[in-house]
Amino acid sequence: MARELKLMKGNEAIAEAAIRAGADAYFGYPITPQSEVIEYLMAEKPHERTGKVVLQAESEVAAINMVYGAAGAGKRVWTSSSSPGISLKQEGISYIAGAELPCVILNVVRGGPGLGTIQPSQADYFQSVKGGGHGDYRLIVLAPSSVQEMADYVVDAFDLAFKYRNPVLILSDGVIGQMMEKVYLIEQRPRLTDEEIKQRYAWATTGKKDGTERRVITSLALKADEMEAHNIHLQKKYAEIEANEVRFEEFQCDDAEYVFVAYGSSARVCQKAVQLARNKGIKAGLLRLITLFPFPKAEIGRLTGQVKGMLAVEMSSGQMIEDVKLAVNGRIKAEHFGRFGGNIPTPDEVLYALETQIIGG
Amino acid sequence: MTEEIIIAGFGGQGVLSMGKILAYSGIMQDQEVSWMPSYGPEMRGGTANVTVIVSDERISSPILNQFDTAIILNQQSMDKFEETVKPGGVLLYDPNGITRHPSRTDIRIFQIEGAKKAADLGNTKIFNMIVLGAYLQIKPIVKLENVVLGLKKSLPTRYHNLIPMNENAIQEGMKNVTAYQPA
Known part of the structure; x- marks a missing residue:
């Protein structure tokens, strides 16, 4: 496959690669050191290229809940932020993990705690791998170390997210986000049509028609036995991820x-x-x-x-x-x-x- | 070949774009490149610097504390980066505004009167290209034709009419760089 060569910042490379990976939507809110993601997407107008939606939400909390909604409809959806903004998203991330929906979240980490500094850090490791939100859940966490990997891993992240119906976090930092390197970009992959989503994803809420079964997306199971069964199911999935996806x-x-x-x-x-x-x-x-x-x-x-x-x-x-x-x-x-x-x-x-x-x- | 460079000066001098053009030029001759800016709060009206690496091999750390070449464009950067040049390395600076000149004797030091030359030519915007030319005279790591290709790739088409002017500025820099001996 012919691959296009560019000199890009990590933040720009991941934004372009997500368009090419066939993403349907991006919801975000700017914060240093990852504002180039939404800046690039707004300038690039993917809605004109592929139909991909790009929306600046009113807050990080709104953005992650837009992700939750779009993911529930079987769409390839992602969001990005930096440390304090990722903290704001944690409730939504826990809900998405509980409801077993696929999505991609990028954290371009800056120094903390609190508002901290805008400069690079890796102090969000615990938050990323131990569960920054509540409950027994895991994210698949990918750590790019170059601009090329920012572009490559977002493609992998969407694949993994849909394979396991699980949120995938790309844990980057201010160095990788801000630096420019050579990057080879994949050719544009087509977005799935609504019909393809309906056929591929039996869990997606694509509109109930007469005679079709009702599809429910929720992270709520009030009965302890039901919740425990769900927890056991999730743990099995995480064990499968541990067995198959170590890189x-x-x-x-x-x-x-x-x-x-x-x-x-x-x-x-x-x-x-x-x-x-x-x-x-x-x-x-x-x-x-x-x-x-x-x-x-x-x-x-x-x-x-x-x-x-x-x-x-x-x-x-x-x-x-x-x-x-x-x-x-x-x-x-x-x-x-x-x-x-x-x-x-x-x-x-x-x-x-x-x-x-x-x-x- | 691996060339590790720090370019440091004031925000607005074209430090970051000089680095970007150098990186693009490296790509044009099929080399590996990295461009890592300082993006901290110190950039607001203060100093700006960028680390550029051009190499025949895969680049390891984009963050360095020692450099083959330091291109220094203000006093604060001289104070900070003179010591970071590897023994035998190159320090290129514009003496404009420098009150304490470099003193190391284990490195090669060069001057380029970039600000003065740009003013003489009636266009202060080409300052960074004059300095780039001076650097390429000392270390011809990228060919001038590849710099021109790099400019074409990095500039939007509407600015391509400015490329000959930039090319001239690079050549002016190449002609006017001088060796400097610390007193």
Whole structure:
């Protein structure tokens, strides 16, 4: 397939890729550092290209509930925001997860808590993978580390969302959103027609006709036994996702004695740190997580049989490290290194942390 | 080849667009590129900087603390980035408004009178292209023809009539860059 080459910001690339993925609607509200998403969509007028709706809602809460409604009708729908705005969306996300509807949510993370800073951060890991909203639910969480992956993962995210009838969160950050890189874009995929949606998705509320069965979308089940049965059903689905959808990438891990574990822009910094370490004769490698839920537990477990220590590098005061430690299960040394509050670790700092906390520590 | 560059100056000097044109030029000759702006609150009327990487290989970190080249266009940026040039690297600056000149002796230092030259030519908007030309004279990492292609790709069609003017400015920069020895 011919792929078009462009130089784009991550925020622009994901907006364009979503149009090309055949998305039906985007509902959002601007916030730095991801305002280019809605800015690009408004300028690009996808309603004229493909019929895709783009709407600036009156608030983040309104936007996520518009997503809920459109998803219920079987539409490919997405929204985006940054940390404080994603917090506002959590009630809606929990409802969508409970009602088992597909949608894609992009979080271009900035420093927090509270209004925080507009600069990059990865401090929303807990919120993303442990459930920022209430109840026993999981999001599928994808972590792009380049502009190309912003474009690629939104296509994957829609596929996964519909495969499992589950919201998919793309966990990005201010670096990936704001930077420009080369990006190859897929050709336009057609949007599904109303007739195709009706035929493909037996759960979608597409209008009851005489003789057809009533379709109900709800996250409400007042009877405990009903709710428990629903919880058991959801847990089965999450187990299936954990069995089938773990994704990661390894960089110079084959002969590694020490491994960085990182995702998103931290993984890019770590890749440079691996090169610096190798220049000094330290056999370092990088395990870059692509899915944060499902978490690559088995691969981390396997690596504990090979390497002497792991350094989890994240732009937070230590969130992903908890999952790394659970997977390591005390077999080798695993420590956290982070910069936070909008600061980004440098490759030198990361290497120094490896040398002092893991190798010399 | 991997060239890691920081371009730093005031907002409005064309720092970000200079980086963007350099990145586009790299793409035109089939290289990997990244362009990472500072987008913090310091941009409002203050300093602006962008990290540009042009490489034959996949680019690892878009965030760096050491650079092959620093292009410095105001005093604040000189204070911040002179130290970040790798030993043996290049520091190119416009002496206009600089009160403390660079002092390192382990790097190659060059001056371009970009602001003065742009004023002489009667168009302050071409300042950043003059500086870009000076840089490309020192480090010809992208060919001039690819810069022109990059300009075509990055500018909307209605501005394509301005491309010859930009090309001239680049050539002026190439002609007027001078080596500088710290006292």
